[in-house]
Every structure is written in structure tokens, then in C-alpha cells.
Amino acid sequence: MNSGLREHIEKIIPLTDVEFEHVLSHFILKKFKKHQFLIQEGEPVTFDFFVVSGLVKSSHTDEAGKQHIMQFAMEDWWISDYQAYFSQTAATLMVDCIEDTEVFCLSLENRERLCADLHKIEHFFRKKSNSGYIALQQRILSLLNSSAKERYVKLLGQYPSLFQRVPKTLLASYLGVSRETLSRLSS
Amino acid sequence: MNSGLREHIEKIIPLTDVEFEHVLSHFILKKFKKHQFLIQEGEPVTFDFFVVSGLVKSSHTDEAGKQHIMQFAMEDWWISDYQAYFSQTAATLMVDCIEDTEVFCLSLENRERLCADLHKIEHFFRKKSNSGYIALQQRILSLLNSSAKERYVKLLGQYPSLFQRVPKTLLASYLGVSRETLSRLSS
DNA sequence: TTCATAATGTGATCTACATCACTTTTTATT
């Protein structure tokens, strides 16, 4: 089966067939329909998810009931409520499907076991985490120094495909701007 | 010498004396005075820094000349321009001292060598990176859903010592709010 | 095809915060 996972890992470290089989045996494949939840607020977070196909988002709903999007994840992206996942506490984010989606699920236990067994894999996850950290720093800087319009244009440049697949309302809540303002910006 | 580094690492993984000596041999100790630069924009980024004593900040200056603070780092914190450090490109952030500061410096080469030699250390850095990632997610959420006042109060609660050591002007630029507004909020 | 629901657009109004200009206070420096 060509899931994209092997290619994804091998962008960072080469794997033998045996190694990849070993890695893969630690994942569970699951399918979800549009609007289904992978993680619900308040629930335990059992998995980190690698998106094989489809599109999901993670978001937080504040006291005022407003939804803020932490992350989108399409093919070859990882997503979870990492805070809750790593500390094995209840989710404060929800993760749900924008499209029908297939994911590889990795429990914390299996992740840690893989990392302990295979130094290479620990290396892989360290690299991934480093890149993620850098991406979040960029996002923080753009929240600090760019106007809504600038952030919008930047996102459009970086991920044009999002604009075909994600309703503007959700993009607005990712960018930290109201639906109405985003609508006026893009026209 | 009690630098705090060993205790810091041992919060995550135990080390033998020999192992710690090995680790330590990959670091260089440097001292800087208030206002000195550890990293200058446009220059190559040679090190990741572990702060032994003192206080530094990393910041980005935008086209309009406005400074935005990415991070503060006091005792036991790590700081660098990670984007530039990991990809060995020119700095887009500057790192400079708010107080006289002592740091342990780790080159990328030494970091990767340590990680390759000692699986434990790769584990350590993976864990650190994961925590950093989570912290940045929190900050993004608070930029998305909280008012300047709320962010201010939250920061005050989390790091009260910053308020004794850092001028309000800098806190403002960390929080993404103008000096004047912060002044009005805190009164 | 019809009806319902979600997504988008658009005007009118409001507000949190920025910016500018100036004063006062605090901190360094000789």
C-alpha cells in the first residue's frame, strides 16, 4: 500500500523494508467522514494523526464561543492536540474533518516505543518537531507584525490549495480576523 | 562547576558523570555584557545558546523599523534564531542581552554529533522541542483569542519575574501591543 | 426539483488599540 508515510519519513531518514514494516506496525489506519471528530474537547487524546488523504483542522473554542483554528492538516501533515497528547491530559482542542479523511494513528505509547527501539525514528521526530517549532515562530511573527491583509496574502501564497478546499470562514478564524473583514479583504 | 546545565538535562534523562563530561565538552562558555549581541540580523547563526545566568531576548525588526520580540530567555532557557540555525542561513532575528549574561554555546555540528553519539541526548532534544512547540501553540492561541489586557495578565501570572527585569516597552513588543497601551493597561 | 443549511457579501456603526505629542520619572554616567 502506498500511504505516503514511508516517503514522508524517508525525506529525513532512509529506511529498510524491514524497518518500515516495523514502524508501520505501530500505526492504525482509520477513516473518517466529513464533520466527524478525531479529537473532542475534554476527551483523552489517544493519538497523533498522520493524514493520508483528506483534510482536517484543529481548533479551540473560547469562552465567548468563538472558534480559533490552530492548524489545518492535509496529505502528509501531522495533527493532534499535542499539549494533551504528550501530557496525556484532556483535550482543549478539537480536531475534525473538513473532508472525508484517512489517517494513520500513533498512540503515545507506540511513539515512545518506536523512538526507544529505533534511534533513527527518534531522530525523525526530533527533526519534525524542530520544523514545526520554526513554522509556529513564523506564524507568531506574522501575527505580531502583519495586518490582516498581509497575513491573508501570505497564506494564499504559501498554501493556494487551501483556498479551494477550505471555506473562507475557517481561513478567517485561522488568520485571526473576522469572516466579514476577510470577505472585504479578498474582494 | 554548577552551571545548571546538568540539572536541566537530568530533568528529562539521567546522565552518568562520564556522559555529562562528554556532553559538556561540546559546549563553549561565553560571557556577554548588557546590550551585546549574541546574534545579529543578516549574520550566520553559529550557536544555540543555553542561558546560565542573565537575560536575553530574540527579536525581529520589521520593514517599518518596529521591533517584535520572539522570545525572552533567562536562566535555564535556550535561545537562538532556530530557523537560521537549523538551516544554516543568515539570521532574520537578533539576539541581545538585557542583562550581563553567561551562556553555553552549542554549534549545530556539535549538537548533531551529540545526538548521533548518544541516543539519550537526541531524546532530550526531542522532548525539549516538543515542549517548545506546545508553548508556541499556546502563545498563538492567546494572540488569536485574547485582548491585550488578557495577554498581559496571563504573562504576569506565568512569569512575574520578567516584570522586575524587563522594561515594559519590551514586554509590550512581546505581547504585540504598543508601549502606550500597555502603560494604560497596567495602571 | 425543492427546501434547508451553510457560505459569502455588504452596509452601518462601534471599539480596542495605534499613533503622535508632550511631560514626568527613573536609571545610568561622569
Next chain:
DNA sequence: AATAAAAAGTGATGTAGATCACATTATGAA
């Protein structure tokens, strides 16, 4: 102790973007 420089406070005014209210256009389900 005197002077300069940095930090902090504060009023007046401007503005990006929020909010509210409603109209229009897609999308989907029976």
C-alpha cells in the same frame, strides 16, 4: 551631585478591524 538618556505616563485623535443586521449565492439532502 549634575547631566544625560532611557523608561514610563497621559491626553487627543485616528483607524483597522469587530460586530450587527440583513441580503445573496452556493451546497446538499430528501
